[in-house]
Amino acid sequence: xxxxxxxxxxQTAYWMTAAFYVIGALPLLLAPSRKPLMLWILGYTWTMRxxxxxxxxxxxxxxxxxxxxxxxxxxxxxxxxxxxxxxxxSQIRDLAFVTGDHLEKFPLVGGVLRKMGAIVVxxxxxxxxxxxxxxxxxxxAQSENRRILIYPEGHLAPAGQRYRYKKGVFHLYKAYGCPxxxxxxxxxxxxxxxxWRLTPGEAxxxxxxxxxxxxxKETFMNRLEAAIETRSIELLGDERPVGVEIxxxxxxxxxxxx
Numbered sequence: 001x002x003x004x005x006x007x008x009x010x011q012t013a014y015w016m017t018a019a020f021y022v023i024g025a026l027p028l029l030l031a032p033s034r035k036p037l038m039l040w041i042l043g044y045t046w047t048m049r050x051x052x053x054x055x056x057x058x059x060x061x062x063x064x065x066x067x068x069x070x071x072x073x074x075x076x077x078x079x080x081x082x083x084x085x086x087x088x089x090s091q092i093r094d095l096a097f098v099t100g101d102h103l104e105k106f107p108l109v110g111g112v113l114r115k116m117g118a119i120v121v122x123x124x125x126x127x128x129x130x131x132x133x134x135x136x137x138x139x140x141a142q143s144e145n146r147r148i149l150i151y152p153e154g155h156l157a158p159a160g161q162r163y164r165y166k167k168g169v170f171h172l173y174k175a176y177g178c179p180x181x182x183x184x185x186x187x188x189x190x191x192x193x194x195x196w197r198l199t200p201g202e203a204x205x206x207x208x209x210x211x212x213x214x215x216x217k218e219t220f221m222n223r224l225e226a227a228i229e230t231r232s233i234e235l236l237g238d239e240r241p242v243g244v245e246i247x248x249x250x251x252x253x254x255x256x257x258x
Contacts, residue, residue, distance in 0.1 A: 007197045010056040045089040057200025058190045064207035072145045074180040078232045079151035080188025096141045097149040159188035160246045165225050170217045179210040184231035
């Protein structure tokens with residue numbers, strides 16, 4: 001019952017906070033630079049982390065910060081929870097991120113994303129969308145020496161399981177000309193995917209050893225996936241989910257199955 005009450009209180013705070021910060025962001029869209037908006041977003045992410053700690057009882061520990069390079073780099077992270085983004089934005093200033101165009105369908109969110117300099121990919125665009133990303137938005141981020149966050153699976157994965165890693169992360173790595181930092185997590189144990197029910201306890205977000213530039217696609221993809229998945233499973237420890245095959249490849253929810 002205590003967990004349920006915590007979860008209800010957290011979800012109430014979550015949506016009220018989101019509405020407050022989205023509405024509050026609107027005047028900042030008129031500012032000549034994105035800096036005021038990014039500081040506002042930083043406040044939003046720290047507020048959400050506060051609610052995670054004091055309402056939901058989730059203590060997030062950041063590990064491996066010594067692996068964060070100076071200058072621009074790519075963050076290729078495991079994505080188990082809505083909480084992943086809040087933690088990442090609270091740690092990396094002026095972070096750009098790759099997202100599908102589905103977020104632009106939410107009221108007011110599209111304008112905020114554009115002002116933030118998010119790299120929005122047309123989910124139906126295929127090779128054309130990738131070329132546009134490299135030619136336009138990615139070059140702009142590169143000229144500003146920004147760090148870029150991408151979730152290589154493209155989906156929220158349950159703790160202990162995985163989706164096939166999409167090749168877009170390699171094209172980003174190759175085009176950006178910077179190292180890629182794998183990030184492992186077990187946050188899905190505490191805040192599973194988009195679930196309303198949260199579980200108190202410690203969660204870990206861990207930055208792993210950077211992958212240097214210059215690798216071919218197969219080598220890079222294999223090294224990235226092995227690093228993220230191996231460490232993410234290790235972080236589950238004795239709390240590995242019962243009844244699921246650890247590391248099992250899940251079917252892509254974006255594809256029709258017959």
